[in-house]
Amino acid sequence: MSTQGIFKGWLNKKAYGFIKIPDDSSDIFLHITHATNPLELSAGCQVEFEIDTSEKKRQAVNAKLIAPPHYPPLKDNGSSRVPYNNSHEQLQDSEQITDETLESEEIEELDTDAVNNALLSEISRWKREAKSEDNTRYFWHVREVDQISQGEKCFVIGRKGSGKTAICEHFSALSSHDVFSEKLSFKNFPFNELYDHKNAKYTKPNQFITIWKYLIYSSICRLMLKDNSVDLEIREQLSKIYDDKAPLSRRIGRWVSKDFGFSLFGLSLKITRSEDTHEPTNWIKNVDYLEDLLLNHVSESKYYILFDELDEDYRDIVAEEQFEQYTALITSLFKAVQDIRSIFGGGGAKILPIVFLRDDIYDLVKDSDKNKWGDFRVDLNWDVEKIKRLIAFRISRAIDQDCKNILPFDAAWGRVFGARRIGVGSNRQKSKISTFEFICRSTLIRPRDFVLYLQNCAQHAIESNVQIGPTVVRYVDKAFSNYLRQELTDELFAILPDISNTFDTISQLRKWNFSIPEFEQAYQQRVEQGFIQERNVKFVLQILFLFSVIGNSPRGGRYVFRYQNREARLNYNERVVVHRGLFKALQIL
Incomplete structure (x- = not known):
């Protein structure tokens, strides 16, 4: 009572x-x-x-x-x-x-004397999306950035939340007398605009190479308008078509409807502006005209063309026609970039198209040239030590936005979380780990995970007027678990439309460690009850393993998850474990 x-x-x-x-x-x-x-x-x-x-x-x-x-x-x-x-x-x-x-340990947090509200307030304003954050203050210059800026790498591959957009935003903000950049974001982009511009001369999956080259060359022309080292007459002529503020989705239709045919320093080109949206039959030939224009008149400045958010049309992939069309489009983009690097790589021109793509989408691409792309690919992989350096940098910049001498990790972490340890297991008084280790176990070791976790901790601590310690961390852990489930649902929906019901199947097991036959039996029941359409349970298990929803549990007390080892493969002879970050969202604990 x-x-x-x-x-x-x-x-x-x-x-x-x-x-x-x-x-x-x-x-x-x-x-x-x-x-x-x-x-x-x-x-x-x-x-x-x-x-x-x-x-x-x-x-x-x-x-x-x-x-x-x-x-x-x-x-x-x-x-x-x-x-x-x-x-x-x-x-x-x-x-x-x-x-x-x-x-x-928890009662210590109720002492509010040492709460640094200014620091917590700044951390509480951190953004999970790099597009919304102060990149000048918080962008951490990783080694991969130098490889990209020097033209060594042009394909940036990584999971959602691994930092692709942060790097893209960094290059997008670059601007000087000899460095120019244009970001082509495909968020909310009508992909049919691209699908409608196949080049019938090419066989699958190369039929979209021409439209991608057209898009890249036209974007370079836009940047040449800002480059004072380009001949003034050329800039004046290009401005008649490319001085356009329209969004990307409207630009493509206009560009392919232009009639090229005027004389420009010996080139048989004439550029006229046409509002007719009817596509002329010779737009494909115009790619060659633009290529000649750039070969003859582009300056030695650096031109970055950035392709981001290409996963916008990554849906309904289980439909064969949609799958083939989308993967052909992505394959053509990689080949177009490779071709442009080959054409402009030997001279003074520095035309640098860069593609940012999710690793699971990259894995879908099958092409005889794919092995060659490895020389130009950079994988955004994270481990605990690298994450520590990132966090130390961000906390140091939260303390002082112009900080040059970055704090060591332990010192930076201590400024926010103190030195308190957090109890785990059935006997929390005796078995304790650091708050950082506790948070690590709930994440997929991605920058976005830690940014969100720390931001939520800071926000909750401010609202409660307490320090961040074990109780705050435990409180936030549940909200983070729900976020992780939703994040994985968004990632997996294109491949497994039944992902929400698949998660419910795991919840019904009420266990975080189970055998594959146990899961197969529970899954089959959901199929028979009409909750799930996908009947291939082994395919489902492979996808869950691929995205680290589950891992293997070999003997010896260790676990094998793909986010920790990209070469890992699901072993059907071993038990599987659910990722700890999903425990609360799946009501396992």
């Missing part, structure tokens, strides 16, 4: 406090582990709880906040409200229990 009372506050440096019940001469003991959310409870707040009498002394369990301090309090076990002295008496060490075994 529920009871209501007034919480008197947490005993200083102890993991417990007491609840006063109106018209009851003795107070009720409350241990911090029996509060639904300890951070919500402060002296004078009204709580609802149950009384456990199984021990020698009465104690409150399942205590939760029902009204903050200064709200008209209760009397007669909550039957009515009467005025109450709001100067709530504070507990003294001598009042009640002093057993050292009841002390807990």
